[in-house]
Each structure stands twice: as C-alpha cells, then as structure tokens.
Amino acid sequence: MYCKTCGTASKTIASKISRRAQSGITKCNRLECGHAWHVETPLGAPGMDDAETATSCGCGEITTVNALLVEGRRLSADTTAFGDESFQAWSIRVLEALDGVPAESGEASLVRTATNAAKSQTSSTAKKIVDLNKLLVRAITAVT
Numbered sequence: 001m002y003c004k005t006c007g008t009a010s011k012t013i014a015s016k017i018s019r020r021a022q023s024g025i026t027k028c029n030r031l032e033c034g035h036a037w038h039v040e041t042p043l044g045a046p047g048m049d050d051a052e053t054a055t056s057c058g059c060g061e062i063t064t065v066n067a068l069l070v071e072g073r074r075l076s077a078d079t080t081a082f083g084d085e086s087f088q089a090w091s092i093r094v095l096e097a098l099d100g101v102p103a104e105s106g107e108a109s110l111v112r113t114a115t116n117a118a119k120s121q122t123s124s125t126a127k128k129i130v131d132l133n134k135l136l137v138r139a140i141t142a143v144t
C-alpha cells in the first residue's frame, strides 16, 4: 500500500485486524519500509482508498521493531553517511528487540541468527544492516 511517511508504495509484510466494530473493521498493515498503517473498512463500503483513510499505527507489540526497521532502512539507504558507531548502537538495540521473538517453527531463534549476522567477520557493515533488516521483517511477521 501507499506509505504516507515515505511518500511511496511499500509492500505489506503482514496485516491483522486490530479493531472490529459495528461500523466496520480496522486492519493494521505492516509495511516493508518499517511503517504501519491502520486502515478502516466501513461495513458496506468496500473499495475505499486505503491511503485516504490510513492512520498511523500504535500497536504496542511492534512499535519498537518498527522504529528499528525504519532506522535500518535509513542506514542501508545511505551507507556513507553513518559511522560504524551508529551501526553498533543500532545493532545492539536490534538484538535486544529480537530477544524473545519466536522464530518460525524449526528455525534458529531470531536473536541467535541476528547475533551471528551482526558479529560476522566476513560481512561488510552494509551487508549486516541488510541481514538485520530482514530479521526485523521476520520479527514483525512473527508477532502479527
């Protein structure tokens, strides 16, 4: 869907019904860019323009991960502008946020995979950011 913050379309990685009422349902759409939007679909009025009615998401379980993903996207978009220090600070917070998020069944825990990715001797910082962003996407999908 169209992301108002990014000003561009972004893939929906997960969505769930966050509110169900007499008048209609509200869906929480979690986008790949890290932003999430609540879209209300009034009963009997399908086909409304999503972007028109979208309001910012405040779902507690994903706000931290969302913020980290937004930051991660910014870091990876501009790899020359940030220093190693900002990567270190960000990756520590990513590891904390992923701790306790369950992985898909049969998969290694997200925090373990993330720790390996962040500490890798062979990956560049840019590659590490990409890897950690992917894990944040998986975490958002996992808790949705």
Ligand SMILES: [Zn+2]
Pocket: 003, 004, 005, 006, 007, 010, 031, 033, 034, 035
């Ligand atoms: Zn966005």
Ligand SMILES: [Zn+2]
Pocket: 018, 028, 029, 036, 037, 038, 057, 058, 059
């Ligand atoms: Zn939400």
